[in-house]
Amino acid sequence: MSKKFKEPEKPENPDAVRGLFVWLWRGYLKRYTGLMLVAMLFMSIEGAMSGLLAYMMKPMFDDVFVGGNADALSWVAFAVLAIFVTRAVTGVIQKVLITRVSQRSMGDLREDMVDHIMDMDHSFHQVNGPGLMMHRVEGDVGAIAKVWTLLITGGGRDVVLLVSLFWVAITIDWRWTLVALIGLPVMVVPSVLLQRYVRRTARRLRDVTAYMSTHLNEVFHGITPVKLNRLERYQSKRYRVLTRGRVRAETEATAGKASLPGLIDIMSGIGFVGVLLYGGGEIMAGEKTVGDFMAFFTAIGLAFEPLRRLGAISGAWQQAAASIERIKGLMDMQPGLKSPAKPVPPPQGVPQIDLRGVSLSYGDAPALRDVTLVAEPGQTTALVGASGAGKSTIFNLLTRLVDPDTGSVQIGGIETSDMDLGALRNLFSVVSQEALLFDETLRENLVFGKDVPDEKLMPALEAAHVTNFLPRLEQGLETPVGPRGSSLSGGQRQRVAIARALLRDTPILLLDEATSALDTQSEAVVQAALDRLSQGRTTLVIAHRLTTIRNADKIVVMDQGRVVDQGSHDDLITRDGPYKDLYKLQFDK
Numbered sequence: 001m002s003k004k005f006k007e008p009e010k011p012e013n014p015d016a017v018r019g020l021f022v023w024l025w026r027g028y029l030k031r032y033t034g035l036m037l038v039a040m041l042f043m044s045i046e047g048a049m050s051g052l053l054a055y056m057m058k059p060m061f062d063d064v065f066v067g068g069n070a071d072a073l074s075w076v077a078f079a080v081l082a083i084f085v086t087r088a089v090t091g092v093i094q095k096v097l098i099t100r101v102s103q104r105s106m107g108d109l110r111e112d113m114v115d116h117i118m119d120m121d122h123s124f125h126q127v128n129g130p131g132l133m134m135h136r137v138e139g140d141v142g143a144i145a146k147v148w149t150l151l152i153t154g155g156g157r158d159v160v161l162l163v164s165l166f167w168v169a170i171t172i173d174w175r176w177t178l179v180a181l182i183g184l185p186v187m188v189v190p191s192v193l194l195q196r197y198v199r200r201t202a203r204r205l206r207d208v209t210a211y212m213s214t215h216l217n218e219v220f221h222g223i224t225p226v227k228l229n230r231l232e233r234y235q236s237k238r239y240r241v242l243t244r245g246r247v248r249a250e251t252e253a254t255a256g257k258a259s260l261p262g263l264i265d266i267m268s269g270i271g272f273v274g275v276l277l278y279g280g281g282e283i284m285a286g287e288k289t290v291g292d293f294m295a296f297f298t299a300i301g302l303a304f305e306p307l308r309r310l311g312a313i314s315g316a317w318q319q320a321a322a323s324i325e326r327i328k329g330l331m332d333m334q335p336g337l338k339s340p341a342k343p344v345p346p347p348q349g350v351p352q353i354d355l356r357g358v359s360l361s362y363g364d365a366p367a368l369r370d371v372t373l374v375a376e377p378g379q380t381t382a383l384v385g386a387s388g389a390g391k392s393t394i395f396n397l398l399t400r401l402v403d404p405d406t407g408s409v410q411i412g413g414i415e416t417s418d419m420d421l422g423a424l425r426n427l428f429s430v431v432s433q434e435a436l437l438f439d440e441t442l443r444e445n446l447v448f449g450k451d452v453p454d455e456k457l458m459p460a461l462e463a464a465h466v467t468n469f470l471p472r473l474e475q476g477l478e479t480p481v482g483p484r485g486s487s488l489s490g491g492q493r494q495r496v497a498i499a500r501a502l503l504r505d506t507p508i509l510l511l512d513e514a515t516s517a518l519d520t521q522s523e524a525v526v527q528a529a530l531d532r533l534s535q536g537r538t539t540l541v542i543a544h545r546l547t548t549i550r551n552a553d554k555i556v557v558m559d560q561g562r563v564v565d566q567g568s569h570d571d572l573i574t575r576d577g578p579y580k581d582l583y584k585l586q587f588d589k
């Protein structure tokens, strides 16, 4: 059931590559056509200026230097200066415009990707780690942006530049120009082979870099366990293997990419020597002027650079195609769990929760087998059982992070799958073992962008016992909590999560108890806050703590995906059943 984001294995054919760019164009670039055209206009002017510059060599040498015409000196000097200034100004303008277009369009793509990735199923995220997804959003989009800029610059400036330079060259002598291009056909076959190679290495390079981000993400997120288990050396060894792989991949990719312009260099060299041999005689014989000679070589000399850049584009294009391929593959995947077309409104009031005959497997491994249970409205139902018994899976079913294979899950008499996914999740507050805090201020972590007045905020903070530690924070609610809330203690983070749940004020509460993380004193405070929170709500709690179990209205005992017993603590403890065994194992030491 889990979907691993698969990379296509073989290099795609040119049609498919074109298809990828069409997809990108239609989705993200077309809307900026106007801005792009303006940028291209400035690029064309910039390009044409270089052609003009080459052309100016002719009057400069023939009229001024050789002809000795003093009047010509001033207009030639002025014209050359004007050309340089125009080229500089248009160059700056086009760069700014093109950066804007590429950043805006890629920003759009990034936003869509983030939305899409967040919409993907739980199962998708379990297989595709955060590092990999971060790399898709940052690395792959960045690679496209680079190429896109290159492409437009190439299409705009370099093409005009080449046309104007060749125009200068041809007007001087078309045969010289032909000779200069003599090396061109020689490089067709090697460049096709090289492009394939570049595409292959680019793909490998992206894979390696994605692995590296995944790895770093794991290490830095798990830095405490890494330290406590003395895994630093082990992790750095693993990282070293990856960096070595990256060196290889990066070197090979660069060798491929650099060879493309290298080919053009060789071709240009052949052309240059050809013209020197062929045209040198004509100049010495006086059939051509020095101005012709200077203008021609300036034009051909200036043409090397744009030719080289255009050569680099085809390599970069291949690389970008690999990135677009991945992005499109990701964007084409659809979440399996969706809201129905005509959703039923969610239940009003405090609902009852009903699971009937629910079975669920992760792949071949059954996690729940024919589970039937009821959580009464307004009461607390505790789920107990060994690790792996299926307790968290029940939470995931209720919030529709997963769907059952068979059976029915109802809230207030309505099937969860008949409700809008967002409306369904609005029914729940979840307080789990690790409170999820973002690297923002405490207030932001409580209200999440909503405008909550202090009169509403304060009672929640009071009830969640956040007010106990709030005065000790220097900036109060405006204190930054650090990455993942690291500047607060475990108990404080839990209380923030409870305050958040109080503010959400949902009819159902899911608690995944955190005992291990807390010391006895904070445990008592957190417990008091939780008791207050669960009042008047249907509460389901994955219970580890004896007090919670005792206070629950009902206890559901689970084992290997089955409900094996249920009742109150006093009921269950008198029976010789699985609960008594579990109780003995955990508490009767």
Ligand code: ADP
Pocket (backbone or CB within 6 Å): 126, 362, 363, 365, 366, 367, 385, 386, 387, 388, 389, 390, 391, 392, 393, 394
């Ligand atoms: P509990 O919360 O009681 O510890 P869980 O509901 O987390 O148990 O897990 C029930 C069973 O399902 C376990 O055997 C666990 O290994 C398996 N399981 C849970 N989540 C997944 C998953 N995403 N993929 C595969 N197996 C899973």
